[in-house]
Amino acid sequence: MxxxxxxxxxxxxxxxxxxxxxxxxxxxxxxxxxxxxxxxxxxxxxxxxxxxxxxxxxxxxxxxxxxxxxxxxxxxGEGRKVGTLQVGPLTLRPLWQEGDGLRFDPGVVFGSGNHPTTRLCLSWIYRLWEEFGPFERAADLGCGAGLLSLLLTALGAEVLAVDFNPLCVALTEKNLRLNGLHHKATVVQEDVRKVLPLQAELVVANLFKGILLDLFGLPSFWTARHYLISGFSPSMEEELKAALWPKVELKGREEKDGWVIWHLENKMLKP
Ligand SMILES: C[S@@+](CC[C@H](N)C(=O)[O-])C[C@H]1O[C@@H](n2cnc3c(N)ncnc32)[C@H](O)[C@@H]1O
Known part of the structure; x- marks a missing residue:
């Protein structure tokens, strides 16, 4: 940091x-x-x-x-530059850039805003917020540098952020604190498979295929209405789809630079 x-x-x-x-x-x-x-x-x-x-x-x-x-x-950062991110009306800026908006230390962990999956998650969080929000409670599974938690808390949610990497936990806490949003979040160092069931209407999970498959197989994962799932490539989609709980519907999908995000909706929890 x-x-x-x-x-x-x-x-x-x-x-x-x-x-x-x-x-x-x-x-x-x-x-x-x-x-x-x-x-x-x-x-x-x-x-x-x-x-x-x-x-x-x-x-x-x-x-x-x-x-x-x-x-x-x-x-x-594999040549991907860290810079200002615009999400709807909100601006997220690395610490060294002057200006208004949310500020963050991108750190050396995953999720500094330069990866396509982080960008997809940020833009879809805002999109779901506009269509289905506001959400009172959200979860950020595998929080990395904490940018998704930063956006979710800035939008007004109470957030549970989880990562097993202590450096991610420390950086997420730092980034929330920098913006006076730490009181809106609980940041936990834990394996995401051990924090279920979640009390959240929106769950964002930008993880790796193996962990997603594990989560999909756990009935206690499927307690939220909305899910944003990312961290996988198109070639992995069939395997992941086959592992989905039958009661969730794939409502949205976007691909960016070889990475995919899904919006899933839990049909059991539709109003
Ligand atoms: C792809 S990064 C996503 C970071 C951030 N949410 C974003 O979208 O930019 C995945 C994060 O999940 C964490 N992670 C991976 N497997 C995990 C597990 N089983 N339990 C907790 N955290 C995990 C990694 O440490 C990493 O920070």
Whole structure:
């Protein structure tokens, strides 16, 4: 995350350690961006080279530094630029851009606004809001940087945001707080399969195919009226469709740069 003198991202210095450790989230250094956990690995991100510091931390907690890399922020985002997002009348701006609207730190996790699925989710949340809203309660499953939660709370919903990655949870909390919207959301570090059933009229799930298939197979997932499901490509659609609960209807679909979003409606909960 951006802090201290750092007001934007430029170069990223990554250090990969062989194991996770809670202390890796608490490193006190102005150049520390955060600790990303993936499977059993922990990857530390810094704005500047920090090999000595990382070696010291690794020694202290019995960890091994396995790899290191230096990349630009654009490379980390696979060349997709982070910039201002317009959703209906609402503007979402990265911290370094001046102007009105919602502000966010895009961080180094998924969901900084530069991915087609994030953009699809943002625009469909607004679309559903206009057609079926307002929604009192919504869920953002796999919240990443928290932009969907930011939009949902700005529109007026009480939001449950869930991600198993602690860096996503911290960044979502930061982004909500930056806009004075943290009191509208509960941000939870948990596996999305363990937070069911949800108390929400709208569930947004921008996840990976395997997790979507797991959720689709759980009757406790299907308690909301509206679902926005994304994170998959057209080639995965048949398999996902076959796993849908028979009582939901595919009401809308859009494709953007090889990624798909669905709007599903629960026929049992139609007024
Ligand atoms: C594709 S990103 C979506 C981020 C954000 N919602 C957006 O639309 O930009 C998926 C997110 O889900 C999280 N995630 C993946 N599987 C998960 C699981 N089983 N439980 C909780 N979070 C999960 C990842 O850490 C990641 O932040």
């Amino acid at each position: 951006l802090r201290g003198r750092h007001q934007r991202y430029d170069k990223l210095y990554l250090y990969s350690l062989n194991r996770k450790h809670p202390a890796l989230h608490e490193i006190s250094d102005e150049d520390f961006i955060g600790c990303w956990e993936e499977d059993d690995l922990a990857i530390l991100f810094f704005h500047r080279p920090k090999r000595e510091l990382v070696e010291e931390v690794a020694r202290k907690f019995g960890l091994t530094l396995e790899d290191q890399a230096e990349v630009t922020y654009d490379e980390w």
